[in-house]
Amino acid sequence: MLIHPLTGALLPGVPMRTASSDPHYLSCLQDYYARWRCIPAYEKLRRILHLASRSAVGKVLERLRLQGFLERTPDGDWVPARRFFERFVAGQHVQAGQPAPDTEAGLTTLLLDDLLVETPSRTLLLTVRGDSMSGANIFEGDVVIVERQATALPGEIVVAAVDGELTVKRLDRDAEGWLLRPENPAYPVLRPAGALELMGVVTGLARRLRRGA
Amino acid sequence: MLIHPLTGALLPGVPMRTASSDPHYLSCLQDYYARWRCIPAYEKLRRILHLASRSAVGKVLERLRLQGFLERTPDGDWVPARRFFERFVAGQHVQAGQPAPDTEAGLTTLLLDDLLVETPSRTLLLTVRGDSMSGANIFEGDVVIVERQATALPGEIVVAAVDGELTVKRLDRDAEGWLLRPENPAYPVLRPAGALELMGVVTGLARRLRRGA
DNA sequence: CCGTTTGGAGTACAAATGTTCACTTTTAGC
DNA sequence: GCTAAAAGTGAACATTTGTACTCCAAACGG
Numbered sequence: 001m002l003i004h005p006l007t008g009a010l011l012p013g014v015p016m017r018t019a020s021s022d023p024h025y026l027s028c029l030q031d032y033y034a035r036w037r038c039i040p041a042y043e044k045l046r047r048i049l050h051l052a053s054r055s056a057v058g059k060v061l062e063r064l065r066l067q068g069f070l071e072r073t074p075d076g077d078w079v080p081a082r083r084f085f086e087r088f089v090a091g092q093h094v095q096a097g098q099p100a101p102d103t104e105a106g107l108t109t110l111l112l113d114d115l116l117v118e119t120p121s122r123t124l125l126l127t128v129r130g131d132s133m134s135g136a137n138i139f140e141g142d143v144v145i146v147e148r149q150a151t152a153l154p155g156e157i158v159v160a161a162v163d164g165e166l167t168v169k170r171l172d173r174d175a176e177g178w179l180l181r182p183e184n185p186a187y188p189v190l191r192p193a194g195a196l197e198l199m200g201v202v203t204g205l206a207r208r209l210r211r212g213a
Numbered sequence: 214m215l216i217h218p219l220t221g222a223l224l225p226g227v228p229m230r231t232a233s234s235d236p237h238y239l240s241c242l243q244d245y246y247a248r249w250r251c252i253p254a255y256e257k258l259r260r261i262l263h264l265a266s267r268s269a270v271g272k273v274l275e276r277l278r279l280q281g282f283l284e285r286t287p288d289g290d291w292v293p294a295r296r297f298f299e300r301f302v303a304g305q306h307v308q309a310g311q312p313a314p315d316t317e318a319g320l321t322t323l324l325l326d327d328l329l330v331e332t333p334s335r336t337l338l339l340t341v342r343g344d345s346m347s348g349a350n351i352f353e354g355d356v357v358i359v360e361r362q363a364t365a366l367p368g369e370i371v372v373a374a375v376d377g378e379l380t381v382k383r384l385d386r387d388a389e390g391w392l393l394r395p396e397n398p399a400y401p402v403l404r405p406a407g408a409l410e411l412m413g414v415v416t417g418l419a420r421r422l423r424r425g426a
Numbered sequence: 427c428c429g430t431t432t433g434g435a436g437t438a439c440a441a442a443t444g445t446t447c448a449c450t451t452t453t454a455g456c
Numbered sequence: 457g458c459t460a461a462a463a464g465t466g467a468a469c470a471t472t473t474g475t476a477c478t479c480c481a482a483a484c485g486g
Contacts (some may be wrong), residue, residue, distance in 0.1 A: 021433085036292045038251050041443095042474065044288050053435045058475065060433090076474085079251045112296050112325045112419055115356060120247050121240030124301040125323055137350050143328065145304070151400075157422060159303075167304060199303075205330055205420040213267060234463090255444065255475095266465045271445070275461090289444085 025049050025060050026069055030084065037076045039070070087112075114205040122148045123203075126159060127165060133168050134156070135183030138205060144168060145204035152201050162198035164192055166203060237271050238262050239282055241298065252283070252291045299324050329417040334414075335361045339372060345382050346370070348396030351418060357381060358417035365414050375403055376411040381415060405410060 028048050033039065051057055061078055064070045071081040117123045128142045136157060138144065152158045158171045160180060169180035169190065180190040192198045212213070220280035241261050246252065255267045264270055274291055277283045284294040299322035330336045341355045349370060351357065357372070365371045371384045372392060382403065391401040 030232050036286050036290070038286070038290055040286070040288060040290055043470080043472070044290075051434075054474075055436080055476085063433095073249050073251070073253070075253060075257050077249070077251055077253055077257075079249045111298060112329055113300075113417055114247075114250075116246060116325060116421065116431045117300070118245035120298075120300070124272070124303050125325075126303045137352065139350065143325075145325075149405075155445095181412045200341075201423065201424050203421070206325055206420060207418040207420075208328065208416070209418060210414065254442080256442070264464075267444075268446080268466080268478095269464045276463095 022063055024086075026064060028068075029064070029080075033080060033084075037168075039080065069082070085183065101151075112206070116145050116206065118203065119147060121202075124200075125206075126168070128168055132184050132187040133170075134183035135169065136204075137205075138168065139188045141207070143206045144202045145206065146200040148200040150198055151200060157202040159199040159202060160192075161199060162169070162192065166199060235273065235276055235280070239297075242277075242293075243283075245295060246297070252293065271329045295324070296322075298326070314332060329419065332360060333415065335413075337361065337413075338419075339381070340382060345395035345397050345400040346383075349383065351381065351396075351415075352420075353422070356419040357415045358419065359413040360416045361409055361413040365411060370415040372412040372415060373405075374412060375405065379412060384411075 004202070006164050021160075028050075029039065029045075031127070032048055032084050039045075040048070042057045043055045045061075048056055049057060049060060056200055061070060065078075065081075066071070068081055069085040070078055070084065077197075123145055126137055126146055128140060128144055131140055133139075139159070150175070153172050153175050154171055156171050157168065158180075159166055159168055161167075162180070167190075168180055172179050172181050176191070178192060178196045180192070180196075182189070214279070242252065242258075245261055252258075253261070255270045258263075258270045258274075260372055262270060262273060264273070274283060276283070280295075281294055281296040281367060283291055283297065302321045302323050326333075337359055339357050339359050341351055341357055343351055346352075351370075360370050361389070365384050367384055367386050369375055369384050370381065372379055372381055372395075373384075373394070374380075381405075382395055385392050385394050389404070391405060391409045393409075395402070
């Protein structure tokens with residue numbers, strides 16, 4: 001079924017059924033998701049996809065699931081799967097002579113949050129001061145994503161409270177106990193006097209470039 | 214009820230049922246959304262929020278809507294609003310011995326996307342391959358935030374199409390014309406044969422740490 | 427040309443949904 | 457303590473939901 005370009009009316013009887021119409025359905029879904037961040041119920045999907053029957057909606061969704069664009073929660077709800085967001089990150093290759101990649105309007109819908117935050121309720125941000133972790137490529141002004149937890153493994157980059165101040169260091173331990181290693185020879189290794197006050201583990205990093213411009 | 218900004222523990226002695234238990238409901242919702250990318254139906258929400266009645270769910274959602282965390286589609290479906298994705302920014306200082314100083318007033322929030330994206334419609338993401346920009350502290354696997362534009366200034370880090378492949382380099386120019394400098398002596402300077410096919414300027418960086426753990 | 431496959435329409439129905447309403451419990455202000 | 461507001465319960469109900477089923481027409485592959 002096609003849609004009249006001017007009136008928007010459905011043109012019955014016009015063939016459009018081919019395996020390659022799934023990409024079109026997918027685009028509709030992606031656009032809707034970009035706007036509202038949800039996959040609606042069958043009846044609404046029926047309208048969005050311009051289908052006449054809910055059963056057709058079910059078949060479309062099932063096909064998209066087999067292709068890896070959608071999945072279902074344990075409760076049976078439809079949710080976007082990893083592949084659903086793929087097109088929002090630019091591909092590595094571009095046709096020579098045609099340097100503009102897909103300029104679809106949905107590029108921004110991949111929330112950077114989704115990339116960087118796994119457990120929102122335990123996640124907070126911290127702006128890095130100083131260059132004591134430059135060896136780990138974390139610099140002054142960077143914003144680190146911290147997942148709150150009381151314990152961590154040696155080798156992880158953690159945020160800890162030292163002398164009432166939060167600091168980012170690499171956690172390590174030796175025969176004498178826990179220690180916080182800066183990744184910059186200009187700074188001393190910290191050995192907490194009492195208990196180690198761990199705030200959480202650094203799970204990600206966000207940096208603004210081109211600050212002045 | 215307050216939530217300890219560092220440990221995340223619910224502060225004891227504070228009764229459970231109060232207007233400020235909404236943060237707890239919000240956290241549950243945020244975590245569920247981070248996992249499945251949808252707001253489920255009332256009956257499922259009832260279980261997630263540990264409520265006994267669906268009507269209570271409705272009231273919670275309505276409260277969160279008034280606070281700006283949720284909104285509704287024209288069809289009435291619940292969807293996350295802007296504030297839903299904001300994160301707390303930790304203060305730099307912590308009281309020694311009592312690492313929970315800043316009350317709600319001191320805590321600010323920040324949307325990661327706001328931090329990194331200025332012009333959503335012209336912004337896209339690109340995963341970095343190779344270590345040719347390690348001197349600028351951009352490494353394999355990092356995601357760069359690219360603002361699409363056809364021109365750039367010398368000294369800016371840009372994304373350009375070279376031989377049909379996207380590459381991240383620092384833009385420069387000399388007497389002979391434009392050139393693309395890697396920030397790694399192991400790589401050669403690129404001098405585009407014809408016109409320089411510029412895709413955009415790198416305005417930010419996102420990195421996931423602790424990938425394996 | 428004909429049978430098969432595929433994408434969709436249409437119908438039917440048990441189950442689930444969102445909302446309302448009256449009611450109870452808890453909390454906060456005085 | 458007393459009281460009013462806030463938060464949550466539980467039942468009721470019209471609507472909507474997802475799915476199973478049959479049927480149909482176009483596309484496909486010899």
